[in-house]
Amino acid sequence: MDAIQRDELRGHLETLVLSVLGTGEMHGYEVLRRLCLRGEGMLEMKEGSLYPVLYRLEAAGHIRGRWESEHAVRRGPRRRVYRLTASGTRELDARRDRWRAFVRILNPIVEHGA
Amino acid sequence: MNTLHTFVDGLVGPIVASPLRKRGMREELLGHLRETTAEGEAAGLSPGAAASAAIARLGEPSALRQSLQDSVPGVERWLFWSMIARRDEESDLRYAARLTSFLGSILLVVMLMPVVAGVLAAGLFRGYDAAVAVLLKVLPILMTGFVFASLIIFVAQWLDLRMQRCIAAQRRLASVLHGLLFVASISILCHAMANAMLHVVRDTFLHGLQADVYLATLGIAMLCLVGVSVDGWHRWQRARGAA
Numbered sequence: 001m002d003a004i005q006r007d008e009l010r011g012h013l014e015t016l017v018l019s020v021l022g023t024g025e026m027h028g029y030e031v032l033r034r035l036c037l038r039g040e041g042m043l044e045m046k047e048g049s050l051y052p053v054l055y056r057l058e059a060a061g062h063i064r065g066r067w068e069s070e071h072a073v074r075r076g077p078r079r080r081v082y083r084l085t086a087s088g089t090r091e092l093d094a095r096r097d098r099w100r101a102f103v104r105i106l107n108p109i110v111e112h113g114a
Numbered sequence: 115m116n117t118l119h120t121f122v123d124g125l126v127g128p129i130v131a132s133p134l135r136k137r138g139m140r141e142e143l144l145g146h147l148r149e150t151t152a153e154g155e156a157a158g159l160s161p162g163a164a165a166s167a168a169i170a171r172l173g174e175p176s177a178l179r180q181s182l183q184d185s186v187p188g189v190e191r192w193l194f195w196s197m198i199a200r201r202d203e204e205s206d207l208r209y210a211a212r213l214t215s216f217l218g219s220i221l222l223v224v225m226l227m228p229v230v231a232g233v234l235a236a237g238l239f240r241g242y243d244a245a246v247a248v249l250l251k252v253l254p255i256l257m258t259g260f261v262f263a264s265l266i267i268f269v270a271q272w273l274d275l276r277m278q279r280c281i282a283a284q285r286r287l288a289s290v291l292h293g294l295l296f297v298a299s300i301s302i303l304c305h306a307m308a309n310a311m312l313h314v315v316r317d318t319f320l321h322g323l324q325a326d327v328y329l330a331t332l333g334i335a336m337l338c339l340v341g342v343s344v345d346g347w348h349r350w351q352r353a354r355g356a357a
Binding site: 028 | 146
C-alpha cells in the first residue's frame, strides 16, 4: 500500500494531534513519534508542519503548553509540553463525531459505488 | 549544532511576531531538530549528515515559515508588522526612523504619566489654577526632552543596526566602535531622562520620589548596558559559528 501523502492528511492533522494529546501530555517530538508509530510508517508528513498546528490549537484554547521544568534532567533547549484543555476535549469529541459521520457516509460509496 | 542554529535563525528570523513568541518557536524547533539529529546519529549517520537529514525532514523552509507566520494571532502580527518588523529593502536609516517613531510614542506615554499624576494631584488639592501652573512649568521641559530623546533614540537605533551588520560581517573593530557609540548614546539619553524626570517630580507633588526616579532611571541605563553587551556577545558568537 502507498504511503498516505501529506495532501491527504491536510485538514485531519489537527484532529490527529488532538487525539494523540488525548492520551496524555507530551511535547511536540513525542506527538510526532507517536503519530509515526500509530501510522505504521505510512503517514508521510513534513515534521515542521506539526508546530503551526500546535500553535493554532493553543491559540484556540484547545491545548495548553508549558515549558518543561528547568530542573528536568536533560541537556539542550527546553521542551514545551502540551496537554488537552476542557475545550480541547470537547473539540476532540466533536471532531470524532464528524469523522465517524464522514466515514459512515463515504465508505459505502467508495466500497460499492453510488 | 551550529548548522541547526543557523537554520532555525534563518527560518524564524523573518517571522513577524513578538520576540517572546519567536524565542519560543526557535527553542522548540531547535529542540526538535536536535532530537531528530541524535536519532540519525544513533542510526549511524555522521553528525553533519544527521543534521542535514533532520532539516530536510522538517520540510520546505519557506512553506514552513509561512505556516508558522499564519499561526501568529492577527493582532500581534499587525502590531509587530506595522511597528517593529523590518520591511524588504528598507534602509538602516529608514528603519531606524520607523523604530524611533514607535519607541518615541511609548516614551511620550511614559513621560506624560508623572505629569498627569502631578496635574491631577494639583487639581484635586489646590484647584484649577494650580493644575495649569504645573502644566506650564512641566510641559516645555517635557517637550524639549522628548525631542532630544527621540533624536538620541534615532541615533542609537541606527548605531545598533550598523553594529549588527558589522557583527554579521565579522568586523571586530567596527563592531566594538559602533557598540561603544551605541552605549554612549544610551547613556546620554538615560542621564538626560533622569534629569528631566527630576525636574518634573520637583515641580509636582511627587518630591518624595526624586531619589527613586533617579535610581530607577540609572537602573534602566545599567540594564541597557548589560543587555547590549550580552546581546552583542551572543550575536558575535553566532556569527562566528555560522562563518
